[in-house]
Amino acid sequence: MQHPALKVNVSRGSVIESEHQIKAVIVSSDGQLIESWGNVDSLVYPRSAIKAMQALAFIEMGGAEKFGFSAEEIAICCASHNGEIEHVKTVQSMLNKLALSTTDFECGGHWPMREQTSYDLAELGEKPTSLHNNCSGKHAGMLGLAKMLDVSPQGYIGVDHAVQKCIASTMEEMCEYDYGSAPWSPDGCSAPTWAIPLTNLALAFAKFADPSGLSPAREKACHSLYDSVVSHPFMVAGTERYCTDMMRILGKKVFLKLGAEGVYIASIPELKLGIALKCEDGAIRAAESVMTALLDHVGITQGIPSEHLAPFRSVTLKNWNGLISGEISCCI
Amino acid sequence: MQHPALKVNVSRGSVIESEHQIKAVIVSSDGQLIESWGNVDSLVYPRSAIKAMQALAFIEMGGAEKFGFSAEEIAICCASHNGEIEHVKTVQSMLNKLALSTTDFECGGHWPMREQTSYDLAELGEKPTSLHNNCSGKHAGMLGLAKMLDVSPQGYIGVDHAVQKCIASTMEEMCEYDYGSAPWSPDGCSAPTWAIPLTNLALAFAKFADPSGLSPAREKACHSLYDSVVSHPFMVAGTERYCTDMMRILGKKVFLKLGAEGVYIASIPELKLGIALKCEDGAIRAAESVMTALLDHVGITQGIPSEHLAPFRSVTLKNWNGLISGEISCCI
Numbered sequence: 314m315q316h317p318a319l320k321v322n323v324s325r326g327s328v329i330e331s332e333h334q335i336k337a338v339i340v341s342s343d344g345q346l347i348e349s350w351g352n353v354d355s356l357v358y359p360r361s362a363i364k365a366m367q368a369l370a371f372i373e374m375g376g377a378e379k380f381g382f383s384a385e386e387i388a389i390c391c392a393s394h395n396g397e398i399e400h401v402k403t404v405q406s407m408l409n410k411l412a413l414s415t416t417d418f419e420c421g422g423h424w425p426m427r428e429q430t431s432y433d434l435a436e437l438g439e440k441p442t443s444l445h446n447n448c449s450g451k452h453a454g455m456l457g458l459a460k461m462l463d464v465s466p467q468g469y470i471g472v473d474h475a476v477q478k479c480i481a482s483t484m485e486e487m488c489e490y491d492y493g494s495a496p497w498s499p500d501g502c503s504a505p506t507w508a509i510p511l512t513n514l515a516l517a518f519a520k521f522a523d524p525s526g527l528s529p530a531r532e533k534a535c536h537s538l539y540d541s542v543v544s545h546p547f548m549v550a551g552t553e554r555y556c557t558d559m560m561r562i563l564g565k566k567v568f569l570k571l572g573a574e575g576v577y578i579a580s581i582p583e584l585k586l587g588i589a590l591k592c593e594d595g596a597i598r599a600a601e602s603v604m605t606a607l608l609d610h611v612g613i614t615q616g617i618p619s620e621h622l623a624p625f626r627s628v629t630l631k632n633w634n635g636l637i638s639g640e641i642s643c644c645i
Numbered sequence: 646m647q648h649p650a651l652k653v654n655v656s657r658g659s660v661i662e663s664e665h666q667i668k669a670v671i672v673s674s675d676g677q678l679i680e681s682w683g684n685v686d687s688l689v690y691p692r693s694a695i696k697a698m699q700a701l702a703f704i705e706m707g708g709a710e711k712f713g714f715s716a717e718e719i720a721i722c723c724a725s726h727n728g729e730i731e732h733v734k735t736v737q738s739m740l741n742k743l744a745l746s747t748t749d750f751e752c753g754g755h756w757p758m759r760e761q762t763s764y765d766l767a768e769l770g771e772k773p774t775s776l777h778n779n780c781s782g783k784h785a786g787m788l789g790l791a792k793m794l795d796v797s798p799q800g801y802i803g804v805d806h807a808v809q810k811c812i813a814s815t816m817e818e819m820c821e822y823d824y825g826s827a828p829w830s831p832d833g834c835s836a837p838t839w840a841i842p843l844t845n846l847a848l849a850f851a852k853f854a855d856p857s858g859l860s861p862a863r864e865k866a867c868h869s870l871y872d873s874v875v876s877h878p879f880m881v882a883g884t885e886r887y888c889t890d891m892m893r894i895l896g897k898k899v900f901l902k903l904g905a906e907g908v909y910i911a912s913i914p915e916l917k918l919g920i921a922l923k924c925e926d927g928a929i930r931a932a933e934s935v936m937t938a939l940l941d942h943v944g945i946t947q948g949i950p951s952e953h954l955a956p957f958r959s960v961t962l963k964n965w966n967g968l969i970s971g972e973i974s975c976c977i
Binding site: 323325326327328330331332333334356357358419420421422423424428431432433435436438446496497498499500501502503506508574575592593594595596599632633634635636638639 | 655657658659660662663664665666688689690751752753754755756760763764765767768770778828829830831832833834835838840906907924925926927928931964965966967968970971
């Protein structure tokens with residue numbers, strides 16, 4: 314079933330103050346397009362939503378076993394984390410296990426994604442490092458992949474480096490899309506991001522949810538990654554983040570991951586489904602609202618107490634004095 | 646002339662990654678609708694874009710003279726400031742002149758709008774106060790208005806308080822719109838914001854640009870406010886802010902002011918025009934891009950060296966490593 318693009322309304326008092334258009338698609342692991350909203354064939358940069366796919370080759374090659382990475386460390390390979398103390402410690406531990414240091418990172422640094430963490434850091438008179446970069450776990454995984462491929466990690470963010478070629482090849486198979494013809498651009502962290510149709514992004518995460526049709530090594534790697542992220546949702550994002558909060562509420566039923574510019578994916582093993590969506594204007598608030606509505610729509614939230622989901626089904630907006638000013642909501 | 650809504654493209658590499666829809670209108674001081682894009686009759690909360698109108702009654706009643714407010718202090722009444730040291734000092738000085746203190750403020754506090762200012766504050770072990778609230782200058786003006794009206798300032802943010810009634814009455818005359826029928830809601834700072842058609846918002850700022858048809862006291866007040874904001878653009882916003890940077894570039898030709906959720910106004914005396922726009926999805930990056938295009942469109946940027954305007958006509962996006970990743974642009 315194909316529908317027009319979804320709409321998210323942001324109200325203030327009795328007036329719709331802003332609205333967002335979102336395209337979305339649900340695909341099953343056998344490649345069937347179950348339902349779509351808006352033009353899902355146009356090219357979308359998955360940005361950080363695809364991090365689990367970027368980690369797949371490393372896990373598949375036995376990198377986690379070789380370097381003794383814990384489940385938390387595997388999970389943070391797939392993260393856009395808040396740069397909280399636990400995140401920084403976890404990535405530092407991975408570098409130690411790889412016998413590498415932050416000087417090997419090519420992602421750049423930025424103030425922690427969580428504002429309060431930034432203020433805490435500043436209060437200590439400290440400055441952010443590349444460990445605080447929300448992608449630092451992904452980059453630790455990429456450095457690990459360089460070791461598994463037995464190549465120098467130097468320049469690992471380059472599109473022609475063996476690390477990125479290996480990642481592109483894995484993603485190409487998972488997305489069933491020709492990456493040779495896909496436009497690419499440096500992402501926020503300088504690693505390449507390739508633009509692909511939203512449907513192919515959803516397909517990759519449907520197969521991630523149900524990897525039974527893949528090679529035994531890849532099937533095992535998908536299970537390992539899935540178990541790690543749903544068992545350690547804090548590592549995937551952090552305090553007061555939608556991915557983390559919703560994964561906690563939904564138990565181990567769904568893997569959720571945001572990407573910059575309003576991209577979101579979900580991977581649902583029990584239904585053998587992948588979901589991908591993109592807010593046309595890049596707003597994360599709208600992407601999260603639609604994701605909640607889609608999780609309800611496919612029925613995976615059944616049985617979850619509604620008081621747990623209510624704050625996500627309709628997000629209450631408050632002002633600086635804590636007065637309720639409006640809400641964000643989406644109906645399918 | 647009526648056109649479809651304007652579009653702003655956000656590119657990454659060779660692909661349009663996100664896009665925004667914007668409605669906009671240009672109105673002359675005699676009430677003529679010169680040109681419009683999208684549905685400009687629907688209701689829009691002007692949010693902080695209307696701050697100069699909220700300050701008008703206080704100035705018109707002679708408040709600045711009575712309390713000895715400087716041009717910088719008049720300017721910050723119209724500001725959404727960064728909470729930088731100079732902003733905080735200026736608002737504190739106004740409170741001193743009013744013989745009031747921050748305990749009289751009812752706006753709440755928040756970390757400074759400018760991130761670096763927040764980190765600097767945190768590094769000093771300090772917490773933000775209501776002086777750092779981007780609206781603190783506006784609230785100082787409202788407290789001043791309570792004094793001019795000879796009423797207790799307590800509860801001055803209430804829609805039924807004499808301060809807000811006086812402000813609503815002034816805005817009603819400037820916008821030529823019945824505020825009695827306008828939906829209202831508490832703004833971010835808890836003062837009421839009334840939803841009005843975008844055309845009426847533009848009309849108010851056309852009359853602000855050319856107040857010759859108004860009462861002598863209001864005409865004088867408009868000139869005083871206009872001169873203050875264009876002479877002290879730093880006070881209206883701050884470091885690395887579009888309002889401030891563009892007002893500096895354009896000399897005293899234009900007053901520019903943003904409002905939350907992608908609202909922007911311009912007031913252009915030399916052309917006797919007011920401009921109002923609203924990004925449908927609330928994105929400020931798109932509102933700024935369209936404002937630059939509209940300033941070019943009406944011709945007020947003629948004679949300004951293009952190297953000064955180029956960074957605003959096409960905003961270059963860079964990633965954490967400083968690599969160029971894309972741009973934001975709008976064509977009319």
